[in-house]
Amino acid sequence: xxxxxxxxxxxxxxxxxxxxxxxxxxxxxxxxxxxxxxxxxxxxxxxxxxxxxxxxxxxxxxxxxxxxxxxxxxxxxxxxxxxxxxxxxxxxxxxxxxxxxxxxxxxxxxxxxxxxxxxxxxxxxxxxxxxxxxxxxxxxxxxxxxxxxxxxxxxxxxxxxxxxxxxxxxxxxxxxxxxxxxxxxxxxxxxxxxxxxxxxxxxxxxxxxxxxxxxxxxxxxxxxxxxxxxxxxxxxxxxxxxxxxxxxxxxxxxxxxxxxxxxxxxxxxxxxxxxxxxxxxxxxxxxxxxxxxxxxxxxxxxxxxxxxxxxxxxxxxxxxxxxxxxxxxxxxxxxxxxxxxxxxxxxxxxxxxxxxxxxxxxxxxxxxxxxxxxxxxxxxxxxxxxxxxxxxxxxxxxxxxxxxxxxxxxxxxxxxxxxxxxxxxxxxxxxxxxxxxxxxxxxxxxxxxxxxxxxxxxxxxxxxxxxxxxxxxxxxxxxxxxxxxxxxxxxxxxxx
Amino acid sequence: xxxxxxxxxxxxxxxxxxxxxxxxxxxxxxxxxxxxxxxxxxxxxxxxxxxxxxxxxxxxxxxxxxxxxxxxxxxxxxxxxxxxxxxxxxxxxxxxxxxxxxxxxxxxxxxxxxxxxxxxxxxxxxxxxxxxxxxxxxxxxxxxxxxxxxxxxxxxxxxxxxxxxxxxxxxxxxxxxxxxxxxxxxxxxxxxxxxxxxxxxxxxxxxxxxxxxxxxxxxxxxxxxxxxxxxxxxxxxxxxxxxxxxxxxxxxxxxxxxxxxxxxxxxxxxxxxxxxxxxxxxxxxxxxxxxxxxxxxxxxxxxxxxxxxxxxxxxxxxxxxxxxxxxxxxxxxxxxxxxxxxxxxxxxxxxxxxxxxxxxxxxxxxxxxxxxxxxxxxxxxxxxxxxxxxxxxxxxxxxxxxxx
Numbered sequence: 089x090x091x092x093x094x095x096x097x098x099x100x101x102x103x104x105x106x107x108x109x110x111x112x113x114x115x116x117x118x119x120x121x122x123x124x125x126x127x128x129x130x131x132x133x134x135x136x137x138x139x140x141x142x143x144x145x146x147x148x149x150x151x152x153x154x155x156x157x158x159x160x161x162x163x164x165x166x167x168x169x170x171x172x173x174x175x176x177x178x179x180x181x182x183x184x185x186x187x188x189x190x191x192x193x194x195x196x197x198x199x200x201x202x203x204x205x206x207x208x209x210x211x212x213x214x215x216x217x218x219x220x221x222x223x224x225x226x227x228x229x230x231x232x233x234x235x236x237x238x239x240x241x242x243x244x245x246x247x248x249x250x251x252x253x254x255x256x257x258x259x260x261x262x263x264x265x266x267x268x269x270x271x272x273x274x275x276x277x278x279x280x281x282x283x284x285x286x287x288x289x290x291x292x293x294x295x296x297x298x299x300x301x302x303x304x305x306x307x308x309x310x311x312x313x314x315x316x317x318x319x320x321x322x323x324x325x326x327x328x329x330x331x332x333x334x335x336x337x338x339x340x341x342x343x344x345x346x347x348x349x350x351x352x353x354x355x356x357x358x359x360x361x362x363x364x365x366x367x368x369x370x371x372x373x374x375x376x377x378x379x380x381x382x383x384x385x386x387x388x389x390x391x392x393x394x395x396x397x398x399x400x401x402x403x404x405x406x407x408x409x410x411x412x413x414x415x416x417x418x419x420x421x422x423x424x425x426x427x428x429x430x431x432x433x434x435x436x437x438x439x440x441x442x443x444x445x446x447x448x449x450x451x452x453x454x455x456x457x458x459x460x461x462x463x464x465x466x467x468x469x470x471x472x473x474x475x476x477x478x479x480x481x482x483x484x485x486x487x488x489x490x491x492x493x494x495x496x497x498x499x500x501x502x503x504x505x506x507x508x509x510x511x512x513x514x515x516x517x518x519x520x521x522x523x524x525x526x527x528x529x530x531x532x533x534x535x536x537x538x539x540x541x542x543x544x545x546x547x548x549x550x551x552x553x554x555x556x557x558x559x560x561x562x563x564x565x566x567x568x569x570x571x572x573x574x575x576x577x578x579x580x581x582x583x584x
Numbered sequence: 585x586x587x588x589x590x591x592x593x594x595x596x597x598x599x600x601x602x603x604x605x606x607x608x609x610x611x612x613x614x615x616x617x618x619x620x621x622x623x624x625x626x627x628x629x630x631x632x633x634x635x636x637x638x639x640x641x642x643x644x645x646x647x648x649x650x651x652x653x654x655x656x657x658x659x660x661x662x663x664x665x666x667x668x669x670x671x672x673x674x675x676x677x678x679x680x681x682x683x684x685x686x687x688x689x690x691x692x693x694x695x696x697x698x699x700x701x702x703x704x705x706x707x708x709x710x711x712x713x714x715x716x717x718x719x720x721x722x723x724x725x726x727x728x729x730x731x732x733x734x735x736x737x738x739x740x741x742x743x744x745x746x747x748x749x750x751x752x753x754x755x756x757x758x759x760x761x762x763x764x765x766x767x768x769x770x771x772x773x774x775x776x777x778x779x780x781x782x783x784x785x786x787x788x789x790x791x792x793x794x795x796x797x798x799x800x801x802x803x804x805x806x807x808x809x810x811x812x813x814x815x816x817x818x819x820x821x822x823x824x825x826x827x828x829x830x831x832x833x834x835x836x837x838x839x840x841x842x843x844x845x846x847x848x849x850x851x852x853x854x855x856x857x858x859x860x861x862x863x864x865x866x867x868x869x870x871x872x873x874x875x876x877x878x879x880x881x882x883x884x885x886x887x888x889x890x891x892x893x894x895x896x897x898x899x900x901x902x903x904x905x906x907x908x909x910x911x912x913x914x915x916x917x918x919x920x921x922x923x924x925x926x927x928x929x930x931x932x933x934x935x936x937x938x939x940x941x942x943x944x945x946x947x948x949x950x951x952x953x954x955x956x957x958x959x960x961x962x963x964x965x966x967x968x969x970x971x972x973x974x975x976x977x978x979x980x981x982x983x984x985x986x987x988x
Contacts, residue, residue, distance in 0.1 A: 402609050406679035406707060413612065413680060414641040414649055420613040421643030427611050472643075511609060519598065 096188040098210045102133040102203045105210070109135060112192055124151070126158035130168060131205035140198040142217025149178035150200065150213060168206050183212040196271065220245060226328035226350065234370040238328045239350035243273050246345050246352070249330040250277060254338075258282070261345075264295065266309070270302035274309070275345040277333070282340045282566070287356055287535045291342055306346040306353050313355070316532040320498035323534035325357035332366045338577070339566050356534035360542045360554050362495055363387070368557045377556035384555050386488035390499055391525070393488075394431050395506030395518045397481045402427050403514030419475040428511035430474055434482040435504060437464055442486075542567070616640060618676040619651070620737030622685040623661065623698050624722045631657045632690075632698075634664040637726040637737055638676055651735045653726045661701045678707035682741040684758075685715045685777070687722040691814055691821035699765065702758055710759040713744045714774060716814045716821070721779035721806075728779065728808050739808065744775070751834060751844030752827035753810040765819060768954075769939035771931075772816040773833065776824065779806045815931045823931045825923065832923035835916075836882060836936045838866050845891070846912060854911040855895040859888035862975060868941040872949055878960055880938060884916060884970045890977045909972045916970040928962045938964070 099105055106121055113119060122134040132154060136146065157176035174182055183199075185191050191210050195201050198216035223245070226238035239246045247261055262276040274295065278288060294313040303309060310324045311317070327333060328350045333343045336354040344353040363383045368376035400407050401416060408416065423430065441460040445453055465483075468474045489499055502525050509517030532539045542554045549565055552558030566577045622635040635655045642648045654671045658664030668676055690698055702708050717725055726736045733739040747755040753775040764772045782805045813830040815823045825833060834840045847858045867883040890908065927933055939957055943950045953960055 401612050405610075405612060405615055405677065406709065408612075410617075410680045410682070413615075413617065414639070416612045416641075417615065418641035418644055418646070418648065420611060421641065423613075428609075 098186050098188065098191065098203070098208050100206050100208045102131060102205045105203045106133055106135075108188060109192075109195075112188065113195075124155075126155050128158040130158065133203040133205075134200060135195060135203070136200040137195065137198065140216055140218050141200055142215045145179075145215045145217070146200055146213075150202070150215075153177040153179075168204060170207065170209055170211070173202070173204060173207075173211060177213075179213050179215070181214060183214075185210050185212055193265075193271065197273070216244075218242075223249075229327065229329050229332075229366075231365070231367040231370070234367055235329075235331045237330060239330060239345075239352055241348050241350055243275060243345055243347040246330070246350070247275065247277075250334060250337075250343075253330060253334045254279070259337075266295065266298050267300060267302040270304065272303040273347040274303065277337055277343040277345060278341075279337055282338065283342060284340050284356075284537075287537070288342055290535050291344075291355055295344075303346060303348075305349045306344065306351045309344060309346060310353055315534055319528065319532050320495075320501050321359070321529065321532065321539065322362075322495055322498075323355075323357050323532060323539060325354040325361055326351050326494070327354065328352070329366060335366065335369065356537040357539075358534065358537065358542065359529060359540050362492055363555070364553070364557075373557050373559040380555055380557055383491055386491045390485050390488035390492065391502045392506055392518065392522070393485050394435060394481055394503055395510035395521065396515075397477070397510075398428050398431050398507050399510035399514045399518050401477075402511055416475075416477055419469075419477055422472040423475045424472075425474075427475075427478070428507070430478045431481070431507055432504070434474060434478050435485075435500075435507070438482050438486050439500065613641075614674070615677040615679075616672060616674045617680045618678055619681060619735050620683045620685065620726060620740065621681060622687070622717065622722050622725050623690050624687040624719075625690045625693055626657070627689070629657070631659055632661050632664050633657055633723070634661065634668065635723065635726060636668055636672075636676060637735055638672055639735055639737075649734050655723075661698060678705055679709065681708060681712055682737045683713045683715055683744070685717045685722065685725060685740075686774075687717055688719050688814070688821060689722075691716050691774070691816070694820045695816065696765070696819045699758070699761060703762065708758070710762075711757040713741060714756050714758060714761055715740060715744075716774045716776045718776070718778045718811065721777075721808075724806075725777075725779065725808065728806065730807075736808070740777070743808075743810070747775075748840050749843045750810075751831045751840040752812070753830055754813055754834060754839060768957075769934070769943060770937040771933040771935045772819075773813040773825070773830075773935050774816065776811040776814050777808050778811040780809045781806055815927070815933050815935055817931065817933045822933060825926070828919065829923045829926065832920045833927075833935055835864060835884065836866055836868075836920060836924070838864075841865070846886075846888070846916070848911050848915045850894075852907065852911045852914070854908050855893060857893040857895075857908060857911075858891050859886075859912060859972070859974065860891045862887045862889060868936075868938065870938075870942045870945045872946060878942065878946070878949065878964050880941075880964055880966045882920070882966060882968045884920070884968065886912075886916075886970070886972045887975050888912075888972060890974045905974050909974055912972040913970040916972070917968045920970075921966070921968050924966050924968075928964070928966075932958055932962050934958075934961050 096108060099108075102123070106123075109121075118138050120134075120136055120138050123131065124134075125131050134146070134151065153176045154173070170184060183194070185194070186209055191201055191212065194212040194214075198214070198218075200213040200215050202211040202213065204211075220242045221240050223237045223240055225236040229238070237249060239249065251259065256279060258280045260276075260278055260280050264274050264276070265271045266274050276288075276291065276295075291313065295309070298309065298312050300308060300312065306326065310322075310326065313324065315323050325336070327336075333352050333354060337343055341354050341356060344355070346353075363380055365379070365383075368379060405413060420427070425433070441456060441464070445456045445460075448456060464474075465479055469476045469479055485503065489496060492499060502521075505525070506518055506521040509521040511517075513520065530538070530540050542550050550567070552563050553567070564576060617639050618636050619639045620637040624633040624635070625631075626633055633655060634657070635653065638652045638654060639649045640652075642650055652672070654668060656664045656667035656671055658667050665676070684698075684702060686695060686698055699714065702712065728736050728739070730736065730739045733742065743753075744755045747753055754773060756774050761772060761774070764770050810827065812824055812826045813833065814821050815825060831840070831844065842861055842863050845858050845860050848854065848856070850856050864884065864886045867885075869881045869883070871879050871881070873879055890905075893908070924936070927935055934957070938961065939950075939954075942957075943954070
């Protein structure tokens with residue numbers, strides 16, 4: 089049925105129109121066909137989905153307008169026109185449609201459709217209205233200094249948050265529908281003139297290729313448009329914060345908004361963005377730089393600590409200071425498993441704890457932490473199932489991994505990989521593993537932009553926003569690798 | 585090109601630090617760490633005796649260690665090392681060995697064998713301390729019980745680390761000994777230790793406390809004390825310097841430069857007094873006189889704190905201070921002169937590395953005479969000039985006032 093929708097035109101007979109619609113849209117309780125006659129005997133058919141429109145606007149401004157004007161301005165010359173109806177309805181952006189394809193799409197998206205007896209044009213009134221979650225600070229991206237608002241599930245509200253921050257005629261929202269069944273609204277946001285055109289056309293091409301049933305969350309898109317699909321590292325960024333999105337599109341990136349989710353995607357995404365946090369730019373550059381360095385250290389620690397421990401404790405006893413060696417031995421005496429098994433088991437236990445704690449109702453979460461801390465932490469060491477250094481090592485790994493929860497998957501794989509290599513070949517293995525991981529990182533790209541851009545740069549200008557966050561008066565250029573046309577971000581060039 | 589050089593440089597640093605050493609999997613608790621090793625030689629059996637102090641941590645929250653003493657014999661040291669397995673039940677781990685003690689017997693026989701094997705064993709660290717012990721104490725050197733340290737090796741390692749404040753013995757890690765053994769321009773000296781019964785040592789320092797005498801009744805309480813230095817010539821021990829002579833030698837060798845103390849007895853109108861050296865510098869100048877004789881001039885400059893003076897006078901007055909300085913200068917010149925003379929006459933050993941100075945300063949003379957350096961050294965005229973400057977008087981300027 090839906091295949092040849094575009095061939096069906098709106099007729100002048102509203103009864104026929106209703107029949108066609110009833111034919112296309114299956115019988116469901118939430119659709120309303122409201123037929124009424126005004127005083128001037130014109131007959132209208134108003135069709136809408138009851139739950140996704142603003143009923144108040146419909147009753148007061150649309151139907152009220154039609155009825156009231158029929159009484160006061162009696163127009164009896166017989167010819168009804170679209171202009172006449174538009175002049176009676178208190179509504180701003182009325183669209184006209186003559187095909188049922190558009191009509192059905194608009195109806196499903198929450199428009200009110202008005203058919204008029206004698207007119208082969210349907211009027212589409214975008215009067216969506218539904219309950220939406222309030223704008224709150226996103227739980228996953230809490231900051232101490234900076235704006236508190238976060239995206240919600242409604243596209244319009246999300247767009248408004250971006251537009252409010254960028255009063256710029258070049259700010260462009262482009263719309264497209266994805267998902268064969270869901271017809272989800274997707275918006276692409278960028279600043280014309282700053283955006284990298286190659287990335288933009290690449291993104292559009294990849295989005296158009298998507299042919300999936302439904303886009304329920306932007307995660308679907310993320311996985312479908314990502315380069316290096318098998319890489320555990322993320323080459324598409326995401327955030328719930330409008331301020332982050334705005335700063336990203338100001339650097340020439342493109343944001344992808346998706347209706348029904350507060351998660352907004354940004355491309356291209358570079359590795360260095362894992363180290364950055366929006367708060368870096370709101371607090372002073374000194375504390376921001378310290379935080380950056382802490383994060384960078386954490387990244388190395390969370391991958392390498394278990395591997396280094398295993399390597400040194402099993403292959404390089406001479407590298408351990410004598411007193412530390414004795415304390416290692418003291419904790420290991422009586423433990424039945426080899427160090428590598430201990431460490432892998434502890435990594436597994438930590439992941440179990442993390443996963444079970446994540447989705448538990450709040451009341452049960454406490455149970456998990458008690459069981460985890462007491463039973464696994466203390467009792468396991470006392471019962472000589474695990475040695476204390478391993479618990480410390482994994483605790484340190486866990487703490488540092490939370491800083492990079494967005495790439496947790498990649499970190500787990502890298503960690504286990506390094507740990508096993510460390511047990512097999514000692515520091516030699518750790519080094520080989522590190523080389524392998526970095527080779528991989530340096531080989532992947534995000535929308536044509538090398539993933540590790542800036543991290544290994546030897547150019548002063550490019551290093552200003554990596555492991556340190558340079559002061560604003562020094563960061564005059566936008567990242568050149570993403571955006572190469574309009575590069576000056578801070579025009580106030582000071583003399584040296 | 586720049587990037588390539590950078591990459592290569594980083595790789596070299598990385599690979600040499602990380603890829604060196606051997607790797608094989610073993611858990612830490614499988615290691616029987618030998619903390620200290622003592623070597624003796626049995627002349628009759630023609631066998632090396634090896635005394636080992638093996639430590640293992642007890643299991644538990646605290647890192648307590650259990651120490652076991654064991655000995656073994658072998659024609660070679662390596663055999664003796666492996667024979668330890670039959671006594672201990674496992675191959676001992678040398679990666680954390682701190683001290684390597686050699687008996688005087690072995691030292692007289694020649695240390696090239698026993699030091700050589702340290703360089704060959706893969707696990708041994710190059711900062712392991714080498715110490716000479718007298719023949720009577722070597723077999724029970726590890727039986728010394730020090731309540732402060734967990735084992736004797738740690739006590740000795742601490743002793744070595746703090747050598748500079750004492751100045752009376754030398755710190756001799758393996759890498760330094762390797763260098764000195766190989767060099768033609770210096771003779772090796774090694775620190776000496778011995779075991780002493782406590783009472784002898786205490787009698788003149790402390791006024792016999794009751795507790796000590798009670799302990800004496802239970803068992804003879806022997807402690808390890810330093811005993812000057814051994815002088816080696818071509819890898820063989822030829823004699824010993826006492827503690828004061830060791831200090832003199834180490835000052836001239838510039839091995840102790842700060843922190844040590846010097847003491848003079850009452851003379852030249854100066855009472856008993858001690859200075860703490862802030863910094864000492866030694867210059868050795870070699871000149872050739874008209875008769876083609878080598879003359880060595882040693883200049884010792886010392887900046888010091890006057891820490892203790894057994895007098896109630898105002899010692900910071902310029903005249904008094906100069907007097908004290910003079911007294912110290914005289915003491916240094918005499919003592920060091922005697923020590924050098926002893927080396928020249930008795931041992932014929934250039935432990936001060938004078939050869940190096942001559943080599944650098946008188947190149948032609950050295951070229952012509954390097955093969956007969958030993959003869960030249962024994963006869964060379966050495967003049968010593970000490971220059972002591974008292975810079976301050978520790979914390980207070982004034983002597984303690986004693987009222988009526």
